[in-house]
Amino acid sequence: MFIPPIHPSQIAAPSREIYAYMGDDNVIAMLRDFYRELEKSPIRGMFSADMQAAADKSALFFIGLLGGPPLYHNKYGNPMMRARHMPFSINQAGRDEWLACFNRVLDRAVEKYSFPSQHLAGFREFLSGFSLWMMNSE
Numbered sequence: 001m002f003i004p005p006i007h008p009s010q011i012a013a014p015s016r017e018i019y020a021y022m023g024d025d026n027v028i029a030m031l032r033d034f035y036r037e038l039e040k041s042p043i044r045g046m047f048s049a050d051m052q053a054a055a056d057k058s059a060l061f062f063i064g065l066l067g068g069p070p071l072y073h074n075k076y077g078n079p080m081m082r083a084r085h086m087p088f089s090i091n092q093a094g095r096d097e098w099l100a101c102f103n104r105v106l107d108r109a110v111e112k113y114s115f116p117s118q119h120l121a122g123f124r125e126f127l128s129g130f131s132l133w134m135m136n137s138e
């Protein structure tokens with residue numbers, strides 16, 4: 001078992017202003033495009049067949065994270081993301097692929113989903129740190 005050399009409290013959360021610029025529809029569209037990238041990636045096999053359902057479930061989490069209503073929390077309880085990722089073996093290579101997929105989507109996020117450009121670097125930083133927290137395998 002790989003234990004990341006960090007604690008989640010050391011990872012700065014993304015700005016909670018982001019949701020106010022984007023709204024539900026743009027967060028959902030961004031996550032659907034992210035899952036389309038995952039679908040084409042070498043880690044596709046980790047994910048369920050129904051990528052749109054998986055994207056929409058993840059979008060509920062990101063809506064809350066970015067400052068919107070706690071939809072994921074209300075529906076599924078405490079996110080406990082590291083624990084929820086334990087059924088999957090996530091190593092450095094998997095983390096890199098996951099991040100590359102998200103970063104490709106973020107390259108177009110200002111124009112496509114009204115992502116506020118002043119918060120883009122902070123969000124990329126958060127994903128980098130939090131994805132390290134998700135690693136559970138060497």
Ligand code: HEM
Nearest residue numbers: 046047048054057058061084088090094095098130131134
């Ligand atoms: C480090 C690389 C990561 C990998 C390889 C990975 C992989 C996965 C997989 C395989 C699932 C299950 C999807 C399904 O049911 O089809 C999942 C779910 C999810 N992941 Fe990740 N993940 C990673 C990082 C992250 C990070 C950094 C976040 C948040 C910032 C995140 C948020 C989520 C959410 C919200 C779900 C849905 C949870 C649920 O099913 O209740 N993941 N992830």
